[in-house]
Amino acid sequence: MNKTIRVAAAIIERDGQFLLSKRLDHLHQGGKWEFPGGKIEAGETVEQALTRELQEELNITATSQSQFEQLTFDYPEKTVELHFQWVSEFKGEAEGVEGQEVKWFSKTELLQLPFPDANVPVLEKLKSIE
Numbered sequence: 001m002n003k004t005i006r007v008a009a010a011i012i013e014r015d016g017q018f019l020l021s022k023r024l025d026h027l028h029q030g031g032k033w034e035f036p037g038g039k040i041e042a043g044e045t046v047e048q049a050l051t052r053e054l055q056e057e058l059n060i061t062a063t064s065q066s067q068f069e070q071l072t073f074d075y076p077e078k079t080v081e082l083h084f085q086w087v088s089e090f091k092g093e094a095e096g097v098e099g100q101e102v103k104w105f106s107k108t109e110l111l112q113l114p115f116p117d118a119n120v121p122v123l124e125k126l127k128s129i130e
């Protein structure tokens with residue numbers, strides 16, 4: 001049976017712009033843009049995991065987050081349970097701590113980018129709001 005990993009990912013929005021990271025080439029789904037985040041560790045809540053990941057990957061402190069969408073997707077090599085959180089406030093200046101590209105995009109730009117296959121429903125939901 002496929003291994004399931006639980007992941008917390010952030011939809012970081014400020015003034016209609018969205019902050020994305022590019023997954024490093026050697027990673028699963030490498031070279032694609034992502035909503036920043038990562039694996040939820042044992043004993044962590046989604047919120048705690050996301051706060052930790054944003055600190056580790058972008059050096060920012062999320063100060064406000066709420067549930068946006070949850071989904072499960074089967075990749076050939078693993079199953080991911082994705083928890084997308086809407087982050088409307090954070091402290092600090094975002095930088096790619098792990099050497100990844102980090103960039104702000106308008107929603108129109110974002111919707112043209114390559115994302116991991118699992119992201120289709122969350123992108124559809126994003127498209128339908130506002």
Ligand SMILES: Nc1nc2c([nH]c(=O)n2[C@H]2C[C@H](O)[C@@H](COP(=O)(O)OP(=O)(O)OP(=O)(O)O)O2)c(=O)[nH]1
Pocket residue numbers: 007008009027028029033034035036037038039040053080082116117118119
């Ligand atoms: N962060 C993030 N991961 C996503 C998205 N869509 C998607 O399918 N994923 C998948 C790719 C990976 O298989 C998994 C995230 O795991 P990861 O390996 O990047 O986790 P991590 O940041 O904790 O990194 P590490 O423990 O391997 O160092 O979720 C997304 O929008 N954002």
Ligand SMILES: [Mg+2]
Pocket residue numbers: 036037038039057
């Ligand atoms: Mg990550």
